[in-house]
Amino acid sequence: MFRAPVAPRVRKRLRPAEAGVSRCDEVKFEDVRLYLVERKMGRSRRSFLTQLARSKGFIVEDILSDAVTHVVSEDSRASSLWAWLKGCELGNLPSMHVLDISWFTDSMREGRPVAVETRYLIQDTKFPTTAVASAAVTVSQYACQRQTTTENNNKIFTDALEVLAEYYEFKEIEGPCLAFRRATSVLKSLPFVVQCLRDLRDLPCLGEHTKAIMEEILEYGRSFEVEQTLSDERYQTLKLFTSVFGVGPKTADKWYRQGLRSFSDVLTEPGIHLNRMQQTGFLHYGDISRAVSKAEARALGSIIDEAVRAITPDAIIALTGGFRRGKEFGHDVDFLVTTPELGRERSLLPDVIDELKKKGFLLYCDYHASTFDMARLPSFSFEAMDHFAKCFLILRLEEGKVEGGLNSSEKDSRGWRAVRVDLVSPPLDRYAYALLGWTGSRMFERDLRRFARLERRMLLDNHGLYDKTKKEFLAATTEKDIFAHLGLEYIEPWQRNA
Ligand code: UTP
Ligand code: MN
Numbered sequence: 001m002f003r004a005p006v007a008p009r010v011r012k013r014l015r016p017a018e019a020g021v022s023r024c025d026e027v028k029f030e031d032v033r034l035y036l037v038e039r040k041m042g043r044s045r046r047s048f049l050t051q052l053a054r055s056k057g058f059i060v061e062d063i064l065s066d067a068v069t070h071v072v073s074e075d076s077r078a079s080s081l082w083a084w085l086k087g088c089e090l091g092n093l094p095s096m097h098v099l100d101i102s103w104f105t106d107s108m109r110e111g112r113p114v115a116v117e118t119r120y121l122i123q124d125t126k127f128p129t130t131a132v133a134s135a136a137v138t139v140s141q142y143a144c145q146r147q148t149t150t151e152n153n154n155k156i157f158t159d160a161l162e163v164l165a166e167y168y169e170f171k172e173i174e175g176p177c178l179a180f181r182r183a184t185s186v187l188k189s190l191p192f193v194v195q196c197l198r199d200l201r202d203l204p205c206l207g208e209h210t211k212a213i214m215e216e217i218l219e220y221g222r223s224f225e226v227e228q229t230l231s232d233e234r235y236q237t238l239k240l241f242t243s244v245f246g247v248g249p250k251t252a253d254k255w256y257r258q259g260l261r262s263f264s265d266v267l268t269e270p271g272i273h274l275n276r277m278q279q280t281g282f283l284h285y286g287d288i289s290r291a292v293s294k295a296e297a298r299a300l301g302s303i304i305d306e307a308v309r310a311i312t313p314d315a316i317i318a319l320t321g322g323f324r325r326g327k328e329f330g331h332d333v334d335f336l337v338t339t340p341e342l343g344r345e346r347s348l349l350p351d352v353i354d355e356l357k358k359k360g361f362l363l364y365c366d367y368h369a370s371t372f373d374m375a376r377l378p379s380f381s382f383e384a385m386d387h388f389a390k391c392f393l394i395l396r397l398e399e400g401k402v403e404g405g406l407n408s409s410e411k412d413s414r415g416w417r418a419v420r421v422d423l424v425s426p427p428l429d430r431y432a433y434a435l436l437g438w439t440g441s442r443m444f445e446r447d448l449r450r451f452a453r454l455e456r457r458m459l460l461d462n463h464g465l466y467d468k469t470k471k472e473f474l475a476a477t478t479e480k481d482i483f484a485h486l487g488l489e490y491i492e493p494w495q496r497n498a
Contacts, residue, residue, distance in 0.1 A: 028057025
């Protein structure tokens with residue numbers, strides 16, 4: 001798995017101290033040669049860590065040369081580190097592992113060099129292709145053990161596979177739908193661009209069907225099956241209908257089977273009854289189907305903050321969902337709001353909704369009171385709604401409140417737009433679980449639960465974590481507590497874009 005050292009003959013002539021080992025330390029890992037980057041680490045800590053590693057049988061080089069196999073840095077800002085590395089004129093840089101300090105600490109704890117997993121890599125963001133597939137990386141089958149930023153090196157493949165996942169979702173055939181979503185998620189986590197089928201050799205969750213599609217794309221730049229799907233009338237119609245707020249695949253399919261193909265078909269068909277959500281969906285279709293920008297999410301954050309604090313100045317408010325994961329655009333903006341005093345959160349949302357209405361922001365509101373009851377847990381399932389008080393809103397956002405202006409079309413001169421906002425209000429002792437659950441992504445959440453169940457005999461959902469062995473619920477005040485309960489390395493929100 002690890003690269004053979006370069007120029008062993010030169011090494012023989014070196015005295016032990018120069019070869020990166022002090023006289024009394026025995027070398028246990030001949031093939032691994034570390035270099036610790038002093039920047040941010042500091043000289044004294046570097047010297048301490050060097051001694052520590054050598055005492056455990058690691059070779060630590062004092063000078064960065066082509067003999068080094070593992071570069072370890074405490075400064076994980078990729079751009080500055082890589083700029084410096086590239087300036088060092090190394091011939092062997094493409095095959096070196098450039099690693100976060102967590103790889104080092106894990107290796108010290110284990111007393112051996114642990115496998116180089118994706119989560120340890122500090123990736124060269126400017127040239128992702130330099131981190132080549134051959135650099136022996138183990139990718140976990142669980143999304144919650146992978147780091148997935150918003151930077152997707154394999155968009156050409158994932159866009160195609162997502163079309164097929166959606167096609168099977170519309171057909172309600174769960175197996176292939178999930179298989180394509182899993183494959184997509186793995187590809188999104190890769191630090192390199194897949195350039196040939198060989199790059200896929202050791203990756204989990206890639207079935208024959210996925211590989212065949214990818215092979216076609218590698219060879220012709222496109223997939224026949226995906227293009228056929230995109231021009232499929234049923235796929236197109238269901239895609240259109242489900243883009244309306246309040247219309248799910250079931251309703252969309254019913255309309256399709258009734259022979260309806262366009263919005264005007266639906267709106268002029270005599271027998272069709274639209275519920276309040278769907279009526280609103282059609283009314284604000286232009287606005288709601290348009291992505292929400294980060295600047296708009298920030299402006300909405302201020303509006304929510306102000307409305308909530310008008311009710312309880314000591315409220316706790318957190319941005320969650322895709323924007324917490326660092327996405328530039330989203331379909332809505334999600335917030336968690338609660339009170340420090342347990343139980344008082346129950347009346348919070350109705351009051352906040354009144355406040356938003358009073359201020360003229362409220363265009364639509366679908367409020368669900370809490371049905372949460374700890375005594376009735378665990379009642380866990382993968383995608384079920386949680387029992388916290390919540391509301392699905394459409395708010396009126398004024399141009400003047402958004403730095404850089406609204407994300408609306410050039411022709412739009414209204415000076416405002418409608419935006420979807422979700423508010424969830426868990427009791428404070430459930431806050432960490434609710435935050436983790438609402439931060440997503442959906443695939444990340446799904447795999448957290450699957451990991452808990454299959455690897456730890458625990459049940460996880462938005463309300464809590466139940467240990468089936470100990471027969472008890474595990475308390476958590478932060479997301480880090482939950483990862484620790486699960487024995488998982490902490491994954492930052494911006495690395496959860498699985
Ligand atoms: P979203 O549907 O808002 O997705 O749900 P997103 O990741 O923010 O992406 P956008 O909005 O399409 O840009 C946010 C997270 O909240 C959880 C889901 O797991 C999802 O990942 N969620 C959503 C729930 O737990 N319960 C719900 O009822 C809805
Ligand atoms: Mn969202």
